[in-house]
Amino acid sequence: MPDAPLDDLIGLLARLPGLGPRSARRAALALVRKRRVLLEPLAAAMADVAEHARECLICGNIGTSERCDICTDPKRDPTTLCVVESVADLWAMERAQVFRGRYHVMGGTLSALDGIGPEDLNLPRMAQRIADDSVTEVILALGATVDGQTTAHYIADMLEDRGIPVTSLAQGVPVGGELDYLDDGTITAALSARRQMR
Amino acid sequence: MPDAPLDDLIGLLARLPGLGPRSARRAALALVRKRRVLLEPLAAAMADVAEHARECLICGNIGTSERCDICTDPKRDPTTLCVVESVADLWAMERAQVFRGRYHVMGGTLSALDGIGPEDLNLPRMAQRIADDSVTEVILALGATVDGQTTAHYIADMLEDRGIPVTSLAQGVPVGGELDYLDDGTITAALSARRQMR
CATH class of the missing domain: 3.40.1360.10 (Dna Topoisomerase Vi A Subunit; Chain: A, domain 2)
Structure with missing residues (x-):
């Protein structure tokens, strides 16, 4: 059984989407092994995001100020x-x-x-x-x-x-998609929205 | 494109085992959404582990002191x-x-x-x-x-x-294992290490 601080870390990591208890343990061990290059920068990055990240008041995007980079970009x-x-x-x-x-x-x-x-x-x-x-x-x-x-x-x-x-957005065959792997709904949508080629 | 601090966080999360770029983005968004209950505790837990976790000098287990809980447990x-x-x-x-x-x-x-x-x-x-x-x-x-x-x-x-x-450790059929799903090597090992029942 891991010690208390490591156990807390594993419990919190396991609550991230995409990580379960087992992958949280693996991640925690990887973090301890890579203390200088991964654990410490990650702790700092999280503290940074916790302090600075906020929702743009205009569009709802996440940025570091009241108005996000996109809403304030004149271009x-x-x-x-x-x-x-x-x-x-x-x-x-x-x-x-x-x-x-x-x-x-x-x-x-x-x-x-x-x-x-x-x-x-x-x-x-x-x-x-x-x-x-x-x-x-x-x-x-x-x-x-x-x-x-x-x-x-x-x-x-x-x-x-x-x-x-x-x-x-248009519905249809995704780029690179093969018909054999597509569901009926996508084929139906692609057929009904077919384009004239010449 | 995410803003700089969030982008750093995603890049670091993507280096954890079990997370790729896409799941790192999902995890980062989940962290921002759950700032008080997940992001801040996780940042604190990581800083805690970075400061206190160390390898046991005797056995190599990870703990918080020079000798781990197991090596010092008289029981x-x-x-x-x-x-x-x-x-x-x-x-x-x-x-x-x-x-x-x-x-x-x-x-x-x-x-x-x-x-x-x-x-x-x-x-x-x-x-x-x-x-x-x-x-x-x-x-x-x-x-x-x-x-x-x-x-x-x-x-x-x-x-x-x-x-x-x-x-x-003994090699054989795992508890709950069905023969149909076992590889040849496991079946061979289980057969050669068969036990007499009566």
Whole structure:
């Protein structure tokens, strides 16, 4: 049985998503072995994030100030607003390096099963941003799940009388995807959204 | 893209065994969301371990003092020495709550592939303990792998002229194991070590 401080560390590590009791023990031992190069920097990085990380008051992204780097970047087009479920999804969009507008993080999706209603999402702030700013297009970058699509339809309905285009990400065969490995729903969506080639 | 402190945290988390870049991002977001209940305690626990954790000078276990709780426990039998590869294996033995002797952590196994020779293991200290203490049995609790078994044979040879019994863990069908799911090697080992029932 590990000693008290190590036992505490293992218990806390095991609460991270993706780690269970066994991998938490392995991680703790790796940390002790790499004290100078991993454990101490990680403890410092966590203390740093605990002190400085905060939610952007405008979009809900996580940054180090009241307004995140994206919301304050004059080169990002404020007229195109991309609505995402979570900060992780915002990062995924940013990794693709293709969207140059601004974001709005919902903080979840509507979910009948989990009892998440419109009042639990960051919707009023979104409506206010669309009213205040000169937004000319809202892109709904929500997951192609039942909850994601329900949320997309809810937002599209909500914004109906604003008179601005509301679009959503295309559904279809993922790049590099082989038909044999795709589910029926994706094939159906890809077929119904087929494009004319010539 | 996450901000600088968060990016550092993700980079460090991704270096833990069992976490990759994607799960490190998920873990970092979970930490930010659970700042009071997870991030701050985890940062404190890591700083605590970084400051206090150290290797036991006797057995190589990790504890908070020069001699670990097991080596200083008068209720643990000093005449039975269990040789394990790693601290993780020592913890696994302790979880079974069946061994009441003392341990010796080798810090690895002999490995021709990885270039690990006898001089890289904690062997001289083990020989010295066996000479100094009144050890009456050495139990080799090494993995049933090629390297583990090579190491076991090396240690058994090394201790041959001490005149004390050197045993190793039995190999066979794991408790709850179904034959259909076992590899040939395990079945062979279990058959050759079969026990008489009546």
